Amino acid sequence: MDTLAIVILNYNGKPFLAKFLPAVLATADGHPVYVADSASSDDSVPFLKSTFPTVRVIELPRNEGYAGGYNAALEHIRTHYGGATYYVLPNSDIEVTPGWLSPVLALLEANPNIAACQPKIRSYNERDLFEHAGAAGGFVDWLGYVFCRGRVFATFERDHGQYNDNQQVFWATGACLFVKATVFHQTGGFDASFFAHMEEIDWCWRIQRLGYEVWACGESTVYHVGGGTLHKSNPHKTFLNYRNSLYMLYKNWPANGWLWPKILFRLVMDGLSSLLFMREKQWRDVWAIIRAHFAFYGALPKLHQQRRLLKQQQTTEVKLYPKSIVWQYFAEGKKTFNQM
Structure with missing residues (x-):
């Protein structure tokens, strides 16, 4: 070997x-x-x-x-x-x-x-x-x-x-x-x-x-180089990033961590982020975000099974960064990791 x-x-x-x-x-x-x-x-x-x-x-x-x-x-x-x-x-x-x-x-x-x-x-x-x-x-x-x-x-x-x-x-x-x-x-x-x-x-x-x-x-x-296979301007990349983020959260979020309120809040935040694409008239990216949400809803039965299995296998509690990076970055003006 x-x-x-x-x-x-x-x-x-x-x-x-x-x-x-x-x-x-x-x-x-x-x-x-x-x-x-x-x-x-x-x-x-x-x-x-x-x-x-x-x-x-x-x-x-x-x-x-x-x-x-x-x-x-x-x-x-x-x-x-x-x-x-x-x-x-x-x-x-x-x-x-x-x-x-x-x-x-x-x-x-x-x-x-x-x-x-x-x-x-x-x-x-x-x-x-x-x-x-x-x-x-x-x-x-x-x-x-x-x-x-x-x-x-x-x-x-x-x-x-x-x-x-x-x-x-x-x-x-x-x-x-x-x-x-x-x-x-x-x-x-x-x-x-x-x-x-x-x-x-x-x-x-x-x-x-x-x-x-x-x-x-x-x-x-x-x-x-970045974007070697799928360029950052490609709407399919937008779709994958938004959909997969929701997949990941649903599967892995702690059982006692108020999963659905945070999922719903993320859906609202994703909707607000689509306004930035609208401002730039990037309509294909807006549609990609909408499709990502519906793909997430459609995958919920499978994601729920994965979530249950992962919970059964878990041996260690995992700690997330305890603050909102969105608030720190946009409201508090903290732009670098060492400022947070």
């Missing part, structure tokens, strides 16, 4: 593979590199096989998004290649740096209770800024809104070493996620119904309910 497997999920991402895969191979430290292709319609697979013969290519039969794609890929690695102790899941649009693996592996091996970890994520295009997808580790507030060390809503901090420590966090980003293989398979991996977006936050929440920890490693840095 390998100590670490580097697994990149690809969907029509040949330009990113050509640009970023050489650095992954150069810094792999002898660990195997896999590319799991989600039935790309470009020539990613023949390009990989001809240009990077040392890469182990997994050809998936269909595109099941980040969640289903990685579930299938990691199960394939376990059954066909003997698995690994840890997996790292860098997006295809991640630029790695020399020595990016060793600090995270050292942290994981020093604390067996850590089941998920991430490096610092900085912007590929604005090199000294933290990037939206994870920054230096994420948290969830008492209404279910997510934020990060280094990024709160649309405020991105410059990295001047303020988050160079190794810190326990609530969630680690799927842009470059290290996971403990036994825990990933024990929990069934990501919730495939999410398809993409917030599945890693849901998974981090679930594993903490089982007593595991999530950390950010400030000694490792990678750079993220």
